[in-house]
Amino acid sequence: MEKIKVIVAGPRGKMGSEALRMIEKQDDLELVACLDHQFNGMKISEIDNLPSFDALIYTDIQECFDSVKADVLVDLTTPEFGYLHTKTAIENGIRPVVGTTGFTDEQLQELTELSEEKGIGVIIAPNFALGAVLMMQFAKWAAKYFPDVEIIEKHHDNKLDAPSGTAVKTAQLISEVREAKKQGHPDEKETISGARGAEMEGMRIHSMRLPGLVAHQEVVFGSKGENLTIKHDSFHRESFMTGVKLAIDQVMKLDILVYGLENILE
Numbered sequence: 368m369e370k371i372k373v374i375v376a377g378p379r380g381k382m383g384s385e386a387l388r389m390i391e392k393q394d395d396l397e398l399v400a401c402l403d404h405q406f407n408g409m410k411i412s413e414i415d416n417l418p419s420f421d422a423l424i425y426t427d428i429q430e431c432f433d434s435v436k437a438d439v440l441v442d443l444t445t446p447e448f449g450y451l452h453t454k455t456a457i458e459n460g461i462r463p464v465v466g467t468t469g470f471t472d473e474q475l476q477e478l479t480e481l482s483e484e485k486g487i488g489v490i491i492a493p494n495f496a497l498g499a500v501l502m503m504q505f506a507k508w509a510a511k512y513f514p515d516v517e518i519i520e521k522h523h524d525n526k527l528d529a530p531s532g533t534a535v536k537t538a539q540l541i542s543e544v545r546e547a548k549k550q551g552h553p554d555e556k557e558t559i560s561g562a563r564g565a566e567m568e569g570m571r572i573h574s575m576r577l578p579g580l581v582a583h584q585e586v587v588f589g590s591k592g593e594n595l596t597i598k599h600d601s602f603h604r605e606s607f608m609t610g611v612k613l614a615i616d617q618v619m620k621l622d623i624l625v626y627g628l629e630n631i632l633e
């Protein structure tokens with residue numbers, strides 16, 4: 368069996384190191400290199416607390432792609448570098464599986480067009496946890512009947528982007544079935560700026576950042592005399608790895624960009 372050759376960008380990060388541990392347990396995946404912004408030329412096994420892979424770390428993405436033969440780039444870095452890595456991978460014929468969140472709509476559009484032009488499969492998933500994907504689907508279903516909705520997302524305090532990619536994706540899915548409408552009192556005023564959260568098509572999104580949290584979201588629907596809350600918690604980053612593995616397998620069969628894990632589950 369030919370193994371899928373994988374490069375991981377961000378191997379020392381919370382998600383990246385978990386991805387290395389997942390790859391270590393798979394018979395059909397091979398880690399061929401890592402991309403980082405330091406430790407150029409070192410082996411992964413030489414970095415504290417990482418699995419004992421011989422794969423080398425590269426700080427220059429083009430040098431990395433020229434030096435090793437790879438099928439898939441798994442990116443778990445920052446929005447700025449994740450976007451550059453994804454673009455460069457497509458240009459080099461390497462399929463990106465992107466967990467990094469915080470891309471703009473323009474960047475997503477550009478990557479979609481580039482992937483189509485080059486015929487290279489891409490999966491960008493703001494949430495790789497299967498439970499979170501179901502939470503988003505259930506929220507879309509509920510929004511047909513409950514158009515008044517607020518999203519509360521809670522993450523660890525090292526997260527760079529707000530609102531979370533999952534919250535934005537949830538709001539996008541809801542807006543497919545809900546007519547845009549302003550919620551709350553028509554004359555409401557914030558006495559402290561931001562008190563009502565971010566606004567998307569009249570929906571409110573609230574972002575909480577605290578140490579101790581991993582990734583959590585509640586979608587709260589309100590109607591006369593009743594509330595419905597759909598809630599998902601990721602307590603450990605292992606929860607994302609089933610989705611990362613699934614995306615690596617599926618991206619090998621794609622020649623377009625797919626945004627959202629739900630689109631490869633069916």
Ligand code: NAP
Nearest residue numbers: 377379380381382402403443444448466467468493494495
């Ligand atoms: P993290 O622990 O901060 O990890 C990010 C890693 O990327 C760090 O090791 C960082 O190194 C490294 N890095 C920074 N610039 C880089 C570059 N130019 N090249 C290579 N590596 C670089 O963050 P995390 O919690 O693992 O999250 C990573 C990303 O995944 C974030 O965008 C987060 O929102 C997203 N995320 C997605 C999911 C999902 O299911 N899709 C779930 C959780 C998180 P330094 O620390 O030295 O800067």
